[in-house]
Amino acid sequence: MLALQVIRERRQEVIDRLKIKHVDAAELLDQIIRLDDLRRESQQQADELNARSKALAKEIGALFQSGKTEEASRLKEQTGDLKARSREAEAAMEQARRELDTLLVQLPNLPHSSVPPGTTAADNKLVHEEGLIPGLPGTALPHWDLVQRYRIIDFALGTRVTGAGFPVYLGKGARLQRALVNYFLDQALEAGYSEVQPPYLVNAASGFGTGQLPDKDGQMYHIPEDDLYLIPTAEVPVTNLYRDVILNPQDLPIRHVAYSACFRREAGSWGKEVRGLNRLHQFDKVEIVQITRPDHSYAVLEEMREYVAGLLRKLRFPFRIMKLCGADISFASAMTYDMEVYAAAQKRWLEVSSVSNFESFQALRMKLRIRDEAGKMQPAHTLNGSALALPRIVAALLENNQTPGGIRIPEVLVPYTGFDLIS
RNA sequence: GGAGAGAUGGCCGAGUGGUCGAAGGCGCACGCCUGGAAAGUGUGUAACCGCCAAAAGUGGUUCAUGGGUUCGAAUCCCAUUCUCUCCGCCA
Numbered sequence: 030m031l032a033l034q035v036i037r038e039r040r041q042e043v044i045d046r047l048k049i050k051h052v053d054a055a056e057l058l059d060q061i062i063r064l065d066d067l068r069r070e071s072q073q074q075a076d077e078l079n080a081r082s083k084a085l086a087k088e089i090g091a092l093f094q095s096g097k098t099e100e101a102s103r104l105k106e107q108t109g110d111l112k113a114r115s116r117e118a119e120a121a122m123e124q125a126r127r128e129l130d131t132l133l134v135q136l137p138n139l140p141h142s143s144v145p146p147g148t149t150a151a152d153n154k155l156v157h158e159e160g161l162i163p164g165l166p167g168t169a170l171p172h173w174d175l176v177q178r179y180r181i182i183d184f185a186l187g188t189r190v191t192g193a194g195f196p197v198y199l200g201k202g203a204r205l206q207r208a209l210v211n212y213f214l215d216q217a218l219e220a221g222y223s224e225v226q227p228p229y230l231v232n233a234a235s236g237f238g239t240g241q242l243p244d245k246d247g248q249m250y251h252i253p254e255d256d257l258y259l260i261p262t263a264e265v266p267v268t269n270l271y272r273d274v275i276l277n278p279q280d281l282p283i284r285h286v287a288y289s290a291c292f293r294r295e296a297g298s299w300g301k302e303v304r305g306l307n308r309l310h311q312f313d314k315v316e317i318v319q320i321t322r323p324d325h326s327y328a329v330l331e332e333m334r335e336y337v338a339g340l341l342r343k344l345r346f347p348f349r350i351m352k353l354c355g356a357d358i359s360f361a362s363a364m365t366y367d368m369e370v371y372a373a374a375q376k377r378w379l380e381v382s383s384v385s386n387f388e389s390f391q392a393l394r395m396k397l398r399i400r401d402e403a404g405k406m407q408p409a410h411t412l413n414g415s416a417l418a419l420p421r422i423v424a425a426l427l428e429n430n431q432t433p434g435g436i437r438i439p440e441v442l443v444p445y446t447g448f449d450l451i452s
Numbered sequence: 453g454g455a456g457a458g459a460u461g462g463c464c465g466a467g468u469g470g471u472c473g474a475a476g477g478c479g480c481a482c483g484c485c486u487g488g489a490a491a492g493u494g495u496g497u498a499a500c501c502g503c504c505a506a507a508a509g510u511g512g513u514u515c516a517u518g519g520g521u522u523c524g525a526a527u528c529c530c531a532u533u534c535u536c537u538c539c540g541c542c543a
Contacts, residue, residue, distance in 0.1 A: 101523080275462090406499085
C-alpha cells in the first residue's frame with residue numbers, strides 16, 4: 030500500500046513511476062484523493078457533532094446530580110437530533126474510508142528508480158553471470174527422464190494420489206530433498222538468520238498483509254469452510270509474524286529463515302515449458318525474510334542477493350542474476366533480483382530464487398512500524414528471498430551432474446545426503 | 453465437540469452507568485542525590501484520524517471485534533473471535 034500522503038503530495042511522480050509497471054493510475058489516484066477529501070470533510074462534521082453531544086451529556090449529568098431534573102429533561106430533547114446527524118456523518122466517513130481502502134490496495138508498489146523499463150521478461154537486465162556451462166554429451170537426459178531411470182521422483186504416483194503437479198519423492202530422491210532443506214537452513218543459521226517454523230495455512234488478514242490478497246487470491250488454495258489459505262511461500266506467515274507490531278530501532282534488523290512446503294494453484298500457467306519439476310503445485314522452499322530500517326533496506330537487498338549467490342556458488346551451479354524490469358516485477362515489489370541456474374540438458378536458465386525489497390509497501394498494509402530514537406513512528410521496510418526453492422535446484426543438479434555411472438552429488442551436500450552418487 | 457470462566461495501556465492489575473484514555477505497581481526515559489552505581493526521590497511515559505504551513509495547541513476515535521440500550525458505556529444486552537479450566541476425542 031502506498032501512503033496517502035505520498036499520493037496527495039506527489040501525484041504526478043506516482044503516475045510516472047507506475048507507468049514503468051505499465052499501470053495507468055491517474056484516474057485511480059484522482060478517485061482516491063476525492064474520497065480522502067470526502068472522508069476528511071465527513072470527519073470534521075462528525076467530530077464537531079460528537080464534541081457537542083459529549084458536552085451536552087456532561088451538562089445533563091451534572092444537572093441530574095444536582096437534582097435539576099426538569100432542566101435536564103429539557104436538554105435531553107436536543108440530543109436526538111444531534112445524535113442522528115452525527116450518525117449520518119460517521120456513516121459517510123466510514124463509507125468513504127471503506128471505498129478508499131478498496132482503491133488503495135489496488136495500487137501496486139512504486140518501482141525503484143533504477144528498475145529498467147521493459148515490456149517482457151526479455152527486458153530484464155543481466156547484472157551478473159558466473160560459472161562454466163557444462164558440456165554434456167548428446168546422450169544427456171533432461172531431469173524428467175533421469176528421475177525415472179533412477180526411480181527417485183514419480184510424477185504418475187503423485188497424479189494418482191492427488192493430481193498433476195504433486196510429485197512423490199522416493200528413496201534417494203526423498204533423501205536429497207531433506208538434505209537440501211537442512212543444508213539451506215544450516216547455511217542461513219550460520220549467516221545469522223534465526224529459524225522459524227510457520228503455519229502452512231494463513232488467514233485472510235495475513236494474505237492481505239503481504240499483498241497476495243485481494244487481487245491474487247486465485248493463485249492460492251483456499252479452504253472455504255475455515256476461510257484459510259495454503260501458503261504460496263513462507264514469506265506470508267513469517268512476515269505477518271510482525272503484523273500490528275511496533276519495533277524499536279535496537280530490534281533491527283530482524284532476520285528469519287524458514288523452511289516450508291509451498292502451495293500454488295498456478296492457474297493458467299501450464300505449457301510445455303513447465304514439464305517435470307519446472308512448475309509444481311506443491312514444492313519445498315527455504316525462505317529468508319528481513320525487516321529493516323528504511324535507510325538500510327537497499328544495502329540489505331544486496332547482502333541477501335550475495336548470500337543467495339554464495340549458495341549457488343557452493344553448489345557449483347553456473348548462474349546468473351537478473352534485475353527485473355518494470356513488466357516482470359511483482360505487484361508488491363520495489364526491486365527484485367531473480368537468480369537463475371543453468372540446466373544443461375534442457376539448455377535453459379531456471380529461476381531458483383527471487384530476492385525483493387518491498388520497501389514500506391507490506392509494512393503499511395500490515396501496520397508494521399518502527400518507533401525511532403526521537404519517538405516518531407515510521408513504517409519498516411520488508412525484504413525476502415528464496416534461499417532456495419528446491420524443485421528447479423534439483424532439476425539442474427540432476428541434469429548438470431549426470432555421468433554414465435550415475436548422478437554425482439555436489440561435495441557440500443554429501444555430509445547431508447550420506448551418499449555421493451545416485452545410480 | 454460439551455460445560456464454565458475470562459479478554460483493560462509495553463507488562464501486572466484496579467475499575468459494575470457520568471467528571472475514566474482509565475487508579476496503583478512494574479518497566480522505560482529524563483532530572484535530583486552519588487566519586488560512580490544501587491537504593492531513594494521528582495517528572496514524564498499509548499495509538500490512530502482531523503484542524504493548523506509546522507511545532508505548540510486543539511477536536512474526535514480506540515478498554516478483543518462488531519452491533520444494541522442510554523442524554524451518557526471499560527462498566528448493561530446480543531453476536532463473533534480468541535484465551536484459560538474441566539470433560540470428550542486424538543498425533
